[in-house]
Amino acid sequence: MSFVVKGLVMDQPQRNTSPKFYKNATIVFFVIGCILLWQAVAHHDWVYGAFAGITFLNAVMTTLKLISLRETKR
Numbered sequence: 617m618s619f620v621v622k623g624l625v626m627d628q629p630q631r632n633t634s635p636k637f638y639k640n641a642t643i644v645f646f647v648i649g650c651i652l653l654w655q656a657v658a659h660h661d662w663v664y665g666a667f668a669g670i671t672f673l674n675a676v677m678t679t680l681k682l683i684s685l686r687e688t689k690r
Contacts, residue, residue, distance in 0.1 A: 645675035
């Protein structure tokens with residue numbers, strides 16, 4: 617099964633995503649994370665806090681991807 621999935625992924629053409637996409641995605645993740653964190657503090661609810669944490673982790677990973685993309689294009 618893993619060979620079939622690997623073959624399907626390798627057959628797809630490479631997409632060149634621009635750094636602007638990752639910059640905009642990072643901004644969106646940070647804004648959503650801030651809103652969720654604000655709701656977690658306002659409502660004293662751990663669910664909002666958990667989603668805020670996940671969203672901030674997505675923002676950090678997207679930022680790291682943006683940095684690595686900029687370094688490899690040099």
